[in-house]
Amino acid sequence: MAHFLVTGGAGFIGSHLCDALLESGHRVTVLDDLSTGRRRNIAHLSEQPRFRFVEGSILDGELVERLVAEVDGVYHLAAVVGVKHVLDDPLRGMLVNLNGTERVLEAALARGCRVLIASSSEVFGKSVAVPFDEEDDTVLGPTRVPRWSYALAKLLDEHLALAYHRQRGLLTVVVRYFNAYGPRLDPRGYGSVVAHFLGQALTGQPLTVYGDGRQTRAFTFVGDTVRGTMAAMETEAAVGKVFNIGNGQAWTIEALAELIRRLVPQAGPIRHIPFERVYGPDFEETRHRAPATERAERLLGFRAEVPLEEGLRRTIPWFKEHLDELI
C-alpha cells in the first residue's frame, strides 16, 4: 500500500482516479480548492478511512509542501481547465497552471517522491500531423489569441517536469489526456463537447455543432484515462517520458452528435453555429486531433478499451440524474 496525493482530486478525472487508487488498496489525500471540482464527486469516499480531503490551493506553497511530505507519490491534476475557463480568465489560467505545478514539483523534490503531471492534447495545437505522436512538433498560434495560453502553460509544465527529472533527478512522468468523458463530467460544460451535447439532448434542445462539424476528436472514457494514468505512475520505464493517454479512434463532431441523437430519443435536431458567434472573432480552431497510441501500448501496456457508444451508454444515466444542473 502506498499513500498518494491527488491534486484536483475533487474534479472529474481526479475523483475517478481516487476511486481507482482506493480500490487498489492505497491511501489517498486530495488537495482541491473546489473552483471547478465538487464535494459531491468525492462525497461517497468520506467514510473511507484511507481517504482524506483537504480544501486548499496548489498555490499555497506551505500547504503543498506539508501534504507532499506525507506521501509516496503525487498525481498532479489540479489546473484551470478547458478552453472556456481559459478564455474567461487567461491570466488566472496561466498563473495557476504554471506556479501551481512549480510548487508541486519543488515539494516533490524536497520529499524525493514520484510525480505525474497531467497535460493535454491541446499542446499539439494546430498540428496537422494526425495522429499525434509524442515526439511531434507542437504548433501553437500567436500570443494575441488567448486560447493558446492554456496549451503553452501545459507545455511549460511538461518542460518543468522533464527538467526537474534531468537536472535534479526527480522521478517525473507526463500524461497528455485526449477528451476524457464519463460520469461526473461537469454538466455545466466548460468546453467539453460531450457534456454540451448530452445536456442539450436530455433537455430536448437542438444539438449545436460549431463550424461544419467535420472537425475530428478522439473521445476517451474516463475509466480508460484513469487506467492509463496509473500505469504511467507505476511503470519504471515511464520516468522522464511523455505519454498520450487517449482512445485512438477519432470521430467527427457531426458523427458524435448523430450518435447522441440515436442514444437519447428526445434530442432535438442538429444545428450548425459559426465558431466566431460562440468564442468571438479571435478564436482559432483545431481541426483534427487524435493520439498515436504506440508508446503507451509498448511501454505502459495501456490501450483504451471502451468504444464511444459503450462509454456514452455508461455516461447518460449520470447526466439524467443531474438534469437539474443543466437547466
Ligand SMILES: NC(=O)c1ccc[n+]([C@@H]2O[C@H](COP(=O)([O-])OP(=O)(O)OC[C@H]3O[C@@H](n4cnc5c(N)ncnc54)[C@H](O)[C@@H]3O)[C@@H](O)[C@H]2O)c1
Ligand atoms: N478532461 C479532459 O478531457 C482533459 C483533457 C486534457 C487535459 N486534462 C487535464 O486533466 C486534469 C484534470 O482535469 P478535469 O477534466 O478532471 O477537470 P476538473 O476541472 O474537473 O479538475 C480540475 C480540478 O482542479 C481543481 N483546481 C483548480 N485550481 C486549483 C487550485 N489552484 N488549487 C487546487 N485545486 C485546483 C478544480 O477544483 C478541479 O477539481 C487537468 O490538469 C486538465 O488540464 C483534462
